[in-house]
Amino acid sequence: VFGRDPQFALFFAVNGIAMAVALVLANRSIGRFGRARLALLSAVLGVVASCAGSVVSLLADGVPPVGVWLAFACAQNAAMAVVTALAAALALQPLGGIAGTGASVLAFGQLAVGGVLAAVVGSFISTTVTPMFVGAVVYGLAGTAALAWSVRSGTPAAVDRAGRQP
Numbered sequence: 001v002f003g004r005d006p007q008f009a010l011f012f013a014v015n016g017i018a019m020a021v022a023l024v025l026a027n028r029s030i031g032r033f034g035r036a037r038l039a040l041l042s043a044v045l046g047v048v049a050s051c052a053g054s055v056v057s058l059l060a061d062g063v064p065p066v067g068v069w070l071a072f073a074c075a076q077n078a079a080m081a082v083v084t085a086l087a088a089a090l091a092l093q094p095l096g097g098i099a100g101t102g103a104s105v106l107a108f109g110q111l112a113v114g115g116v117l118a119a120v121v122g123s124f125i126s127t128t129v130t131p132m133f134v135g136a137v138v139y140g141l142a143g144t145a146a147l148a149w150s151v152r153s154g155t156p157a158a159v160d161r162a163g164r165q166p
Contacts, residue, residue: 022078046079062128
């Protein structure tokens, strides 16, 4: 879209740095906000960044300046990195002795579903980055709703190594 294929590795690295900084800041904020509240706040921030990126992209006929695109992409990806880490911790907490199995199932689900969703969004990206932002809004809203439902529905009962409730 931007004609900057040789700089892809740089863009990828900048995104990685943004995610690392967000994760460090989140780690320092867990005590203040709690994991569930911080996860929800991060999810909302990710959706807001995606909405803003969508508007900017639409106003620029689908191709905002690369630096603007990168800033919104970094903000959205950083927020979602925090959500992913915190949501995984929340989901695995009650599994106790079988948390490793739970983590494997969670990772498989993330990769399988994420791969399909990325393919759907990617099929619309050819001359514009707008589908990337719109896809992030749609999927972000769905994920935020699911996260809000799960943290409000309470903590499930813990299980032992055999997967039974003690």
